[in-house]
Amino acid sequence: MSLGRRIVMALAAPVLAIGFAVLLSSIVLVISGSDPFQAYKDMIGNATRLEIVVDMLNRGTPLFISGIAAAIGFRMNLFNIGVEGQYQLAAFFAAVVGAHIFLPSVLHVAAIVLVAMVVGAAWSGLAGWLKVRRGINEVIATIMLNAIALSGILAWLTVEWRDGPLTPNSGTKRIAESGWLPDLNSWLEVFTREITGGRELSAVLLFAIVAGIVYHVFLNRTRAGYDLRVSGYNAGAARAGGVRSDRMIITAMIYSGAMAGLVGLVDILSRYHRFDADFFSGLGFAGIAVALIGRNKAFGMAIGALLFAFMDVSSPILQITKSATREIVTILQGTILLASVVAYAAVSRYRQRDEARVAAALLAEKGVA
Amino acid sequence: MGAAIELTGISKRFPGVVANDRVSLTVEEGEIHAICGENGAGKSTLMKILYGMLMADEGRMVVGGKEVRFRSPSDAIDLGIGMVHQHFMLADQFTVLENVILGDEPTRSLGRIDFKKARAHLDEVSKSYGLTLEADELVENLSVGERQRVEIIKVLYRGAKILILDEPTAVLVPQEVEDLFRNLRELKKSGATILFIDHKLQEILAIADTITVLRQGRTVATVKPKDVTAADLAELMVGSELPTPTKVGSTVTDRVAVEVRGVTVLDADERPVVDDVSFEVHHGEILGIAGVEGNGQAELVDALVGTRTVSRGQVLLKGEDATNWNVRRRREAGLAYVPQDRQREGLLLVAPLWENVALGHQTRPPFVKGIWFDRKGARARTEEVRRDFDVRTPNIEVTAHSLSGGNQQKLVVGREMASEPEIFIAAHPTRGIDVGAQAQVWEDLRQARAAGMATVLVSADLEEIIGMSDTIVVMLRGKIVARLDPDTVTPRDLGSYMTGAHLPKEAG
Incomplete structure (x- = not known):
């Protein structure tokens, strides 16, 4: 396939999906008596302000990491629904440990990150172990482990570890400043003179970029990554090729959970420095959407995370300008997700047929020559 | 009696493969008609077309004197065609009655299931076809043979007069096979027409009224069992127009590369599928394993490669006990493997x-x-x-x-x-490839053999087995039943060993 053709093929699905989602949302907006063009204009205009860009990046960072966590499972045909429980449990323990240790700055942050990754990996690895040892489907196991983590362990321990009995909603003790991550606002000043309006760009963004690169390189360039991909392509062939499926399942779940551990770090290291009742939830499930939209590819997921973050930060502006109801954002996200899954399937089927046809044609040509 | 089914010129192509190539088949009403052929000969495709699961690219189908065109299995069911799949589709936690009516429940008002009516209908069907089953027994308590009977009743309950059975004996033990055959004869007496897919020749000869042999997607013959022997059928199935690999001098050394000692492999039901098998393969030797498919060769190969647990016995590779080695360790020790199913295990x-x-x-x-x-x-x-x-x-x-x-x-x-590789496990390495490529694979095998490679060659192609092997063993029902010298054995002899038709006294 020529390069041009490949690019067209690669872009066809996302463009189709977004186009369809915009069309459908526009219809909804028209029916509900709003002007779709005004709404989209407001959203885009709003997103060009620096403070909103910072919001978008801070929101996109955990979404992207969560997407990677889900994608590691997907690449092996494991459906890790448990990122939600894994990252919240990880964030809680990271916050508790972080608040009770005192270390020089870099070490302190490193310890918090390590705790988060280990807890996430352990919780996810448990689901992997259950699958291998007891034959429990990972979807069921992770859903149940979510419930245990969120409604069980966290509901109980947050009370145990809250900062004083008189402050019911304050959450765990605040982490000392040595365990805070500096913001990246000074880096922004290199690009623009605009002020950030009190927003701080979280340095966890750098973690996310590194995580994306590691994910990509590990999967595509290392031998262990090859083993993992092969297991996802065809478990039977992988087995005959010497890949131990049981070990691969546990490994993939552990990697996925360690990645999930990083999802909560924006809040722990940069924003609140504690785990409390208002801790941001839902990122684990959103990550599944990001992975689906991004086709489990690092670059694709980065775009998907930014797209979702853009829509999330746009919803308040719609409320303010009254150009549309804010729920339209949810409709947009939902339709993009659904449409992209359908569009990817359609394009990949077309591509496969096209490839077989081109291969046959090329051979026929050679046969004549 | 007229023809129940008449297929003419049925063709079905998949990308890169012609599964059925102008197949014709006539099934008389009230007969048991066996379709036999190797795996990949196109039997299943043909049955799927007849049952409406696939649509033919070309050809005519006439059922009960009328030309038909099925778009889905429900079209076939409407015309009284039913299929009993090889893998049972039963809910274990349901009773026999519940399973039988599942998807076709008679209802009373408010959508309640009319069990009384269902039971009456079931009794009627069971009685008229002479099949007995306890209607209230949970399916999980039934034996494999009884479950199959549930599947058959399920189809009859829906009014089928023409039954397609896809390799029904594959999952049964010999006594259960006898029961099944008795039931099938009962069914025939009650007026049912039966299409029976199988590749176990003895069974086909025992039950069928007419036999159609498929090979590489084509009908090669339609015969009566009284006119043929198992060896004739084997010859029809594998054909003999293929090029024959020619013998070259022996390169067998005295160094043992693979040693299998009393290996037994059990299936999920704890039945031995490989039963106390022992052999040695030397460097520079090709050991051919012949056998009708489904007699334990596939499981033996799995045990050699390391994808299946050995219950008893030992596998030694180059003198080391490799029984508990995983696949990777065996491969790193110099073992290479061509799986039988390239799409599922190879690619x-x-x-x-x-x-x-x-x-x-x-x-x-x-x-x-x-x-x-x-x-x-x-x-x-x-x-x-x-x-x-x-x-x-x-x-x-x-x-x-x-x-x-x-x-x-x-x-x-x-x-x-x-x-x-030093050790080469090849399951049907030349199946499905063209004549030129086949000759090339043979040549490569021979060169590697000369260089000291030990090969275990499993093949259903008798010419290939005889032409390539230094030693031949025959597997039947999980056991090695004969060790033969390829220089003296004929395809006909080999065929009769494979099917168990060869009596010991004839061997001498």
């Missing part, structure tokens, strides 16, 4: 060719450098395989999916041979 259909060529060898150069997967090395090796094994492809970046079946097979054989 990554959605991945480019160079990733496919690395599979199974990814822990060794040229595919690995430290922790890194060596893409350059993998591509170079793939180009070699493509050139040396004549894999027809525009380039090595296309996915394995876009190759034709024969080229996929050449890619798999090529990748295994290119690793210069």
